[in-house]
Amino acid sequence: MRILHGALPDDVADFAHRLVRDATTADGVAPLSEGAVAAIDAPGRSQIVHVWSTAGYAVIVPGRDGEPAMIEAVVDPERRREGYGRELLDAAFRAAPVPASGSGVRVWAHGDLPGAVALAASMDLTKRRELLQLRRPVGAGHELPDLVVDPTIELRTYAGPADDAEILRVNNAAFDWHPEQGGWSAEQIRERVGADWFDPEGLFLAFDRAGDDPGRLLGFHWTKRHDAHLGEVYIVGVDPAAQGRGLGRLLTLAGLHHLARVGVSEVNLYVEGDNVAALHTYERLGFTRYAVDVAYG
Known part of the structure; x- marks a missing residue:
């Protein structure tokens, strides 16, 4: 050994x-x-x-x-x-x-x-943590709810490195409790932006039109396309200060519509087994349990 x-x-x-x-x-x-x-x-x-x-x-x-x-x-x-x-x-x-x-x-x-x-x-x-994989079909015969954006929110896709600092800020605020997703550095954002699978049209950003700072990010949804058939809700992060405005559902739905447009037939995501709020959002959007990863200790 x-x-x-x-x-x-x-x-x-x-x-x-x-x-x-x-x-x-x-x-x-x-x-x-x-x-x-x-x-x-x-x-x-x-x-x-x-x-x-x-x-x-x-x-x-x-x-x-x-x-x-x-x-x-x-x-x-x-x-x-x-x-x-x-x-x-x-x-x-x-x-x-x-x-x-x-x-x-x-x-x-x-x-x-x-x-x-x-x-x-x-x-x-013994089991100490469960990470659930959920999936849902998209495309013909599996229509998604309409995407309706509140006029107080600007929803756009990734415009370049100038967006990175706000994505990093929201990610680390949203996942300060998460062992893997929290505590990211700018390097980890750059690594993913530079990955072969990265598509700027698949990274959605929500900004506050009604606030004092229109450049302040409220939340983001980073999608990922694995192959011609499978896409992923890779990361959905919402600033804790912006919770309660339906941003998680809005951002998830924006990404699902994008993945359906690019032709995948199924979308997966990973969520902590005890994250009741996120599970509720995803189940209402048609996701069901597909597999589970377990951390033993």
Whole structure:
């Protein structure tokens, strides 16, 4: 078992990416999140810990502001049920930094597949967090509610880097409680704007026409198109000071209409299992539960 802080050698990074591809094909669900996959190639991020063997790979991302460190792991599909998963997680838990808050360490089980459930039980781990994936069809036969914009709100799409500071401000205000989405830097905005999938026409911004500062962002909806058939409600962020104005529904609906126009047939999103308000909004817009990711600890 190898353990390394910081950037991985190219051959190990290639190995990790291959495991992710093979496991995704075998299971129908990706074993690592977008952030964990990005960490495989992240240069110079010494706080990230990598653990690997000939049969598996794990990445450990420290928690923010006392939150638990998060482990994400993948085992070669052809070498499962041979004890490699337990060996990999044992090493990852030993290598993970434990925050001073004592909040411990968590491990994600994407899809909460039977093998992951059994492994968690064998390690006396319990469910600590659920991330639900919801989906709904769009397009012909699956009409969306009309998009009606209040005259006090200006709704437009991304105009360029001049919008980045306000997007960052609203994101960090809206998700100050969220382990992964909160505490972003300008670099994380730039990384996503520079991604191959980014479409400026799919990033919606809502501004207040009635306020004293027309340049102050109220909320945003960042959509993502995975392929010709699947789109995503990637991020919906509303400034807490602007809550109660129906912005979450408005922004979500604007993005759904956009994704339908570009031709996808289905849209997914991720939401915390205990985020009752967001779940209510999405269910009223026709989303239903598709899958679940579970953090064990």
